[in-house]
Amino acid sequence: MPAHIPVLKREVLNWLAPKPGGIYVDSTLGLGGHAEAILEASAPHGVLIGIDRDTEALAIARERLRRFGGRVLFVHGCFGEIRNHLRGLGIEGVDGVIADLGVSSLQLEDAERGFSFRLDGPLDMRMDRGSGLSALEWIQRLNEEALSEVLFRYGEEPKARAIARAIKRAHAQGALRGTRDLAELVWKVKGRRGRRDPATQVFQALRILTNDELGELERWLLAVPGLLKLGGVVVAIAFHSLEDRLIKRAFRSDPRLEPLTRKPLVPGEGELRENPRARSARLRAARRSEAKGGEGVVHRVEEKK
Ligand SMILES: C[S@@+](CC[C@H](N)C(=O)[O-])C[C@H]1O[C@@H](n2cnc3c(N)ncnc32)[C@H](O)[C@@H]1O
Structure with a gap:
């Protein structure tokens, strides 16, 4: 099983500052790395709610966090629904939230999941394999123009048009069987220069589309300030500029939040050597404060949703 090393763990703990009686939400439980660190730091009574849309990740995290017993609650679902998940558990306010x-x-x-252009697998890319359309089904459903728009918008892919055309053609000819076919098709259109694999942006775009990643993030950013207790902290780690832009804007513009990081924190050289996945990580944090202009502002903001 791959060992997941939690990204920017020290910085996460530094900002969340978990305390013994606190209630925390890990919106992206994954393999439970950050959750484990938060549970250790909030011992003996801290509680953690761990959300993930991937049942396989939940099963692994459940095993890893078994020793914390009833201090962990597991939720299978999307973090865009965080407000409903907490309401369902009877929790109204929390001390910290991380994504x-x-x-x-x-x-x-796992090649079978279809996320990697280095492995050959089906073009699935769903984080929750029990719901929604796979990447291949999206490719079938979108016409060339819409597909090109997705590659451009979510992948910031300059060759979006030519790649969309090649994808639709290959699909019509039955030549788009899996991730390897897709990667090779992109290499053909773009050439294979540069340090980054030329297929990176196309895979990113299809993944964002398949999982509605930006919609999820927007819903989460809208909900979290209203769930934090006064003084509670939200920490978000982004891996590309589309996510980071949404986070930066929300932390700056929500009257209930006070940004704690003027610039995003990035991993140091030591962490990068140990964990290459951390390469593009950018962490931002914000604290729930009195809304500027008084509580009335809080109510107006909450009523709008
Ligand atoms: C980078 S991993 C988290 C790793 C975790 N912090 C750890 O230390 O092990 C991201 C996880 O978030 C989950 N995820 C991504 N988007 C989600 C969403 N909208 N709702 C729920 N889970 C989501 C993925 O399934 C994945 O397991």
Whole structure:
């Protein structure tokens, strides 16, 4: 099983500052790395709610966190629904919330999940294999123009048009059987220069589409400030600029939040050597404060949703 090393763990603990009686939410439980650190730091009574849409990740995290007993509650679902998940558990306010976005090493290193252009597998890319359309079904459903728009918008892929055309053609000819076919098709259109694999942006775009990643993040960013107790902290780790932009904007513009990081924190050289997955991580944190302009503002903001 891949060992998932939690990204920017020290910084996460530093900002969340877990305390013994606190209640924390790990919105992206994954293999339970951050959750374990939060549970240790909030011993003996801290409680953690761990959310993930991937049942396989939940099963692994459950095993890893077994020793914490009733201090952990597991939720299978999307973090965009965080408010409903907490309501369902009877929890109204929490001391800290974290999201470590993107895919886990479990997802990336399993060819069958279809996230990796280095391995050959089906074009699935769903984090929750029990719901929604796979990447291949999206490719079938979108016309060339819509597909090109997705590659451009979610992958910031400059060759979006040519790649979309090649994908639709290969699909019509029955030549798009899996991730390897897709990666090779992109290499043909773009060439294979540079340090980054040329297929990176296309895979990113299809993954974002398949999992509605930006929609999920927007819903989470809207809900979290209203769930934090005064003084509670939210920490978000982004892996590409589309996510980071949404987080930065929400932390700056929500009157209930006070940004704690002017610039995003990034991993140091030591962490990068140990954990290459941390390469593009950017962490931002914000604290729930009195809304500027008084409590009335809080109510207006909450009523709008
Ligand atoms: C990078 S991993 C988290 C790793 C975790 N912090 C750890 O230390 O093990 C991201 C996890 O978030 C989950 N995830 C991503 N988007 C989600 C969403 N919208 N709702 C729920 N879970 C999500 C993925 O399934 C994946 O398991």
